[in-house]
Amino acid sequence: MKNSQLYKGSLNTIIMKLLEENGRMYGYEITQKVKEITKGELNITEGALYPALHKLEADGLLDVEVEKVDNRLRKYYKLTEKGTTETVNRLAELEEFIKNMQTIVNPKWSY
Amino acid sequence: MKLAEEQITYIENYIKRNDVKYYEVYMEILDHMVLSVEAILENDKEISFEDAVVQAKKQFGKNGYGFQSFSEEKLNSFRERERTMYLKEIKKFFTFPKIVLTLIGFLGFVFFLGYFEKPMKTTNFFILILIIIAFSQLKFWYKNRKINGYKLIKNEYYFYGINSVAMWSWFNNMLSNDADSIYAKLFFSLTTTISFLSLLIFIQTRKKIDSEIQAYQQL
Numbered sequence: 001m002k003n004s005q006l007y008k009g010s011l012n013t014i015i016m017k018l019l020e021e022n023g024r025m026y027g028y029e030i031t032q033k034v035k036e037i038t039k040g041e042l043n044i045t046e047g048a049l050y051p052a053l054h055k056l057e058a059d060g061l062l063d064v065e066v067e068k069v070d071n072r073l074r075k076y077y078k079l080t081e082k083g084t085t086e087t088v089n090r091l092a093e094l095e096e097f098i099k100n101m102q103t104i105v106n107p108k109w110s111y
Numbered sequence: 112m113k114l115a116e117e118q119i120t121y122i123e124n125y126i127k128r129n130d131v132k133y134y135e136v137y138m139e140i141l142d143h144m145v146l147s148v149e150a151i152l153e154n155d156k157e158i159s160f161e162d163a164v165v166q167a168k169k170q171f172g173k174n175g176y177g178f179q180s181f182s183e184e185k186l187n188s189f190r191e192r193e194r195t196m197y198l199k200e201i202k203k204f205f206t207f208p209k210i211v212l213t214l215i216g217f218l219g220f221v222f223f224l225g226y227f228e229k230p231m232k233t234t235n236f237f238i239l240i241l242i243i244i245a246f247s248q249l250k251f252w253y254k255n256r257k258i259n260g261y262k263l264i265k266n267e268y269y270f271y272g273i274n275s276v277a278m279w280s281w282f283n284n285m286l287s288n289d290a291d292s293i294y295a296k297l298f299f300s301l302t303t304t305i306s307f308l309s310l311l312i313f314i315q316t317r318k319k320i321d322s323e324i325q326a327y328q329q330l
Contacts, residue, residue: 027139028146046143046170050181054188058195066138066326072119072145073138073327 007042011052013094014044016061016079016087024065024078027053053077061086112153114145118160122148125164127260129178134261134327135189136182140171189264193272200312201305213304220300234299238284241306245277251317255324265320273313280306 007014018033019025025033030053031044056062061083065076079087114122122144131137147167151158158166171181204213220237227233252270256262283302 026142028143032150046147047180050139050171051184051188054185055191058188058192060192060195069142070113070145072142074142075139 008048010094011044011048012056013087013090015049015052015056016083016090019062019077019079020084020087024076026074026076030077056083112149114149118148119145121160122164125168126178129168131178131182132262133182133185133264134258135264136178136185137259137261139185140178140181143171144168186264189268193268196316197272197309197312200315201308204308213308216307217300217304220303221296224296224300234284234303237303238280241280241303241310242277244310245273248273248314248317251321255320258324258327263320263324265316265323269313269317269320273310276306276309276313 014034015030018030022033027046027049031046031049034042034044053062057064057077061080062077063080063083065078066073067076068074119141123141126137126140126144131140144164144167147170148160148163151163151166152160155163168177171177203209224234248270252266255266280303283299283306286298
């Protein structure tokens with residue numbers, strides 16, 4: 001992951017935001033979607049993505065559905081009701097964080 | 112570019128060789144590996160299929176430690192989820208109206224033990240029932256112990272969980288067996304009530320495991 005330390009803390013929020021927009025997604029699809037949106041700037045490795053997905057699932061924020069695709073099983077992740085509410089909270093927190101960072105890094109841009 | 116059947120079989124065997132034990136882990140790794148190898152081959156026309164597989168594997172696990180680390184992460188998060196679920200379920204027995212039944216069960220044990228001159232000798236009977244219930248689940252565990260040669264995390268956890276309850280009850284019984292005081296009776300009644308509640312919760316989760324296994328087999 002590029003600038004991994006900067007992105008690490010926001011990985012769960014990124015995943016939740018993507019699931020909020022796309023309904024349900026599988027692991028590989030999430031890595032590709034992030035790459036596509038950020039034009040290859042951000043590369044989420046499997047080693048970072050799956051532990052995050054499994055943790056969110058363990059916390060009851062994600063639910064899973066298994067389907068047969070191309071003769072093999074595919075695991076889809078989607079937000080639970082609790083996860084949907086949590087996404088709103090985490091996005092608000094992230095926005096607040098970005099705003100504060102802008103104030104610190106470049107006070108002229110702050111509003 | 113879609114992989115051929117033989118190439119998918121190669122990846123399946125590659126995962127197996129890399130010591131992946133659980134079906135839930137294997138299923139997720141296989142799908143990701145196939146898609147990842149397809150993309151690598153699409154983007155790099157020079158790379159061999161075998162090298163593409165190795166390259167795809169490097170992305171897995173914490174800091175690229177591979178499937179083993181992936182499996183451990185999965186097991187840890189599974190244990191955490193099950194622990195949370197178990198505690199949540201057991202708390203329900205201490206809220207209205209279930210708490211009434213819990214109290215009746217607990218007091219029932221206390222009164223029952225007070226009825227006998229050597230009450231703690233009779234507790235072996237309850238422990239025997241608990242152990243028989245727990246070991247009767249052996250058949251269910253054995254029947255579902257593997258899918259395509261892989262163990263199911265849920266099934267293993269269920270088996271160890273239910274037998275731990277039986278062992279825990281047996282141990283508590285040993286502790287209180289020679290003490291016929293009121294404290295021993297209360298201690299035994301409390302631990303046995305919790306053991307029965309735990310068994311009820313585990314047997315409830317069995318239904319979920321059963322339907323999940325059937326779904327895997329139908330897919």
